[in-house]
Amino acid sequence: MIPLLSNLAPPVLAALLALTGAGKLFGRGTALLAAGTVLVRVLGDARRAGLVLRAVGGAELAVAAALLAGPAAGLPALVPGAATAGLGAAFTAYLGYARATAPESSCGCSARAEGPIGPRTFARAGAVLLGGVAAAGADASWWSQAASRPVGSALVVAAAAALLFVVSADLDRSWLLPLRRLRIRLFGHPLATGAAGRVPVEASVQLLESSLAWQAASPIVRSSLLDHWDDEGWRVLRFSGVYEEAVRGARPVSVLFALDLAASIDTAPSPAVRVSVIDDDTEEVVPLDLLAAAGRRSALPLAN
Amino acid sequence: MSHNQQPARRGGLDRRRFLTTAALGGATIVGASALGGLDADAAFAEPMPSLDPAISQSAFAEGRITAIKGSVLEVAGSYGDHHLIQMTNATSVWKLRPTTAAEIGVGDGLYARGVDMPDGTIAADAVWVNIVNLYCTVRGIAKDRLHLAHGDHNHAVVGRIVPETTTASYLGGALTPDLSRLRIGQSAQVLGAWRPEDDTVDIARVTVGH
Numbered sequence: 347m348i349p350l351l352s353n354l355a356p357p358v359l360a361a362l363l364a365l366t367g368a369g370k371l372f373g374r375g376t377a378l379l380a381a382g383t384v385l386v387r388v389l390g391d392a393r394r395a396g397l398v399l400r401a402v403g404g405a406e407l408a409v410a411a412a413l414l415a416g417p418a419a420g421l422p423a424l425v426p427g428a429a430t431a432g433l434g435a436a437f438t439a440y441l442g443y444a445r446a447t448a449p450e451s452s453c454g455c456s457a458r459a460e461g462p463i464g465p466r467t468f469a470r471a472g473a474v475l476l477g478g479v480a481a482a483g484a485d486a487s488w489w490s491q492a493a494s495r496p497v498g499s500a501l502v503v504a505a506a507a508a509l510l511f512v513v514s515a516d517l518d519r520s521w522l523l524p525l526r527r528l529r530i531r532l533f534g535h536p537l538a539t540g541a542a543g544r545v546p547v548e549a550s551v552q553l554l555e556s557s558l559a560w561q562a563a564s565p566i567v568r569s570s571l572l573d574h575w576d577d578e579g580w581r582v583l584r585f586s587g588v589y590e591e592a593v594r595g596a597r598p599v600s601v602l603f604a605l606d607l608a609a610s611i612d613t614a615p616s617p618a619v620r621v622s623v624i625d626d627d628t629e630e631v632v633p634l635d636l637l638a639a640a641g642r643r644s645a646l647p648l649a650n
Numbered sequence: 651m652s653h654n655q656q657p658a659r660r661g662g663l664d665r666r667r668f669l670t671t672a673a674l675g676g677a678t679i680v681g682a683s684a685l686g687g688l689d690a691d692a693a694f695a696e697p698m699p700s701l702d703p704a705i706s707q708s709a710f711a712e713g714r715i716t717a718i719k720g721s722v723l724e725v726a727g728s729y730g731d732h733h734l735i736q737m738t739n740a741t742s743v744w745k746l747r748p749t750t751a752a753e754i755g756v757g758d759g760l761y762a763r764g765v766d767m768p769d770g771t772i773a774a775d776a777v778w779v780n781i782v783n784l785y786c787t788v789r790g791i792a793k794d795r796l797h798l799a800h801g802d803h804n805h806a807v808v809g810r811i812v813p814e815t816t817t818a819s820y821l822g823g824a825l826t827p828d829l830s831r832l833r834i835g836q837s838a839q840v841l842g843a844w845r846p847e848d849d850t851v852d853i854a855r856v857t858v859g860h
Contacts, residue, residue, distance in 0.1 A: 518789070526790050527834050536793045537811065540827025546817045547748075548855060549825040558681030569742035570776040577670045584669065586740030586775070598740055602673035610824035615682060622676025624669065626740070631672055637679065 353491035354499055355481040356413040356423075358506040359430055359474065363410040370403025384444035409433060417487035427482025434475025441471055469513040547574050549610040550581050554603055556611055559619035562636040563587075566623060567601050581607045589623060589632055598626040708775075709766045711735060715758050721751070722771065725760055734771040735762050745779040746843035746852050747815055754779055757846050780844040782851055788836045788858075796832070796853065798840065808850040809840055815852075821859040832858065 370376055377396035380386065385395035412426035445463050492499040511521055530536070551571055554560050560567075566587040573584040585601045604620040623632040713727035723735040737743075737751045741764075745753050754760075754777075761781055764774040786807065790797030796809040817825040818832065832838075838858045842851040 523789065523834055530791065530834065535830045535832075536791055537829035537832060539830045544827055546825055546827055548817050552825055556682055557679070558683045559679035561683035562679055568775040569740055570744055570778075571748045572740070572742045574748065575666055575670075577666070580670070580674065582666075582670050582673050586742065600669065602669055602676065604670070604673040604676070610826075612824040616680060617682065618678050618680045620674055620676045620678050622672050624672050629668075631675070636677070 349485060350491065350495065350498055350502055352480045352484045353486050353488055354502050354506070355477045356416070356426065356484065357488050358503060358510070359477045359481060360410040360413040361507075362470075362474070362510055363406040363413070363430070363433070367403045367406025367410060371400050371407060372403075376400055376403070384440075384448045387448065406433065413481065417484075423484040424482050427478050427480070427484065429478070430481055431475055431478025434471055434473070434478050437471035438468065438475060441468055466513045470510070473509065473513065543608070545581075545608055545610050547571075547581070547583075550574075550583065550605055550607075553609055553611050553614060553617050554583060554605060554619060557617045557619050559603060559617075559621050559636075563601055563603075563621055563623075566599065566636075572600075576607055579607050580604045586626075587623070589625075589634070591632075597632070599632060600624045600626055709764050709772045710762070711764075711772055712761045713759070715754065715756050715760055718754065718756060723754065723760065723762075723777075725762075733762075735760070735764070735777065736767065736771045736773045737777070738773060741774045742776045743779065744777070744781065746812065746854055759844065759846075780846070782840075782842055782844045784840045784842075784851070786838055786840060788832060788834055788838050791832060791834060795850075796838075796840075796856070798838070809842060809853045809856070810845075810850055812852050812854075815854065817855050819855065819857045825855060829856075832856065 373379070376399055377392070380395040380399045381392045383395060383399070385398055386392050389395050389398060409426060409429045412421065413430065416423065416426045441463055445468075566589050567585045568588055569586040571583060572586055575582055581604070583603045583605070585603075587599050587601045589597045589599045591597050600623070602622050602624065605617065606614070609617060621636060623634050623636075624630070625632055711725055711727065711733040713725040713731070713733065715723050716726050717724040721737045723737065725733040725735055727733060741751070743749050743751055743754065745758075759780045760777055762772060762774045762777040764772040764776075767773050784798065784800050784807065786798040786800040787804075788796055789799045789806070794811050796811065798807040798809050799805065800807045811829065814827075816829065817827055818829050819825050820831055836858045838856050840851065840853055841855045841857075842853040844851050
């Protein structure tokens with residue numbers, strides 16, 4: 347089993363390094379990506395960070411080529427294996443440093459935006475390190491191994507590929523989301539439909555805000571929703587406000603709206619809202635023609 | 651069903667009974683309007699000139715609360731500015747839902763709209779605590795949470811579903827407690843309250859198909 351892993355590690359690692367390396371070296375977004383990494387602060391310059399990221403991509407491609415073609419060129423397995431392990435160790439150290447000093451920075455690992463450094467980026471760097479160590483111990487070329495034990499080799503490569511998929515956040519879209527969709531299709535939607543017919547307070551506020559009553563009262567209302575309660579089929583919404591009175595000046599008031607408890611913008615396109623304004627100090631109803639105050643204008647006739 | 655949100659001066663139920671009677675005695679206004687609201691969404695709107703002629707301009711402040719002294723919140727703004735926010739009996743407080751000033755803690759983020767006072771404080775008309783407004787993609791759905799990806803870097807955000815509170819709106823429809831029509835891969839606007847303790851978001855409202 348161990349020789350099988352050692353002998354097959356090179357092509358798997360080569361595929362991973364070729365993908366991420368080519369993305370970094372030739373990717374159009376590399377400079378932009380570099381700007382989000384901790385390299386900028388280490389090197390003091392976003393342009394240099396971009397160059398370094400491209401150089402790392404080039405090194406990854408070179409190591410990938412050595413892993414694939416090394417046995418044919420007579421290179422001892424130790425050389426590309428050690429190089430890979432070196433890359434893995436460097437990645438891990440870089441991630442550790444970035445995580446400790448700038449946890450929100452992007453990792454820049456695969457030349458795609460994949461968000462802040464997390465367990466998966468560490469797992470991938472660790473996999474490169476361990477894979478390199480394994481590849482260094484190879485005693486046969488990967489193609490002769492694959493030819494001598496095709497079934498076992500296919501299984502090992504498939505398992506390794508699956509592992510790399512799992513630790514690559516930017517590949518989620520291709521496997522994780524379809525898997526989650528399938529689970530919902532098979533086992534049902536995990537979220538409830540909610541109590542049928544219950545209109546949440548937010549829906550009443552939404553209806554109120556689309557009403558003429560709200561428009562008419564808006565010169566007085568100052569707060570957001572202050573309090574609400576239900577009473578005998580009505581939902582009462584309380585706001586605070588200020589009403590300018592000719593004699594006594596500005597008065598703090600409560601603006602009360604009462605709506606049908608079961609109404610929402612789906613069921614009541616033209617809501618009926620009761621409005622009253624209560625003086626907070628005297629607790630008296632302020633007699634007020636809101637529509638006149640708001641300067642009501644009759645609507646233009648709708649085209650049929 | 652109803653729960654007390656504001657310490658009443660006359661004692662809870664009596665006062666509400668009185669206010670209900672007053673509310674139902676008010677004039678009925680029928681009709682729709684296109685005017686925008688002052689609800690949680692409005693915290694992100696530009697401070698609008700007040701329609702009240704006595705007040706020419708609303709004051710607006712945002713930042714993290716560094717200290718609470720009595721009814722004054724000390725706020726360190728995101729751009730190095732400082733604000734003193736004076737809470738009053740008439741100040742509305744939103745923290746996932748309409749609540750009271752007692753729910754506000756040091757370390758919370760805050761948006762406030764109010765009126766500049768001569769002593770340099772802002773008398774708050776409304777404050778929104780830890781409010782976040784995310785444009786994101788639904789990446790996973792579980793019993794008590796949504797997994798969301800947000801922004802250019804696909805930052806993973808966990809959105810918690812709060813029973814009796816989280817609502818959804820589909821295709822511009824009314825807000826409903828029915829969350830079963832959310833789908834993986836949908837673009838969603840999530841309005842919620844950030845939880846500083848574990849860096850997740852309690853979802854107040856998720857809007858899809860807008």
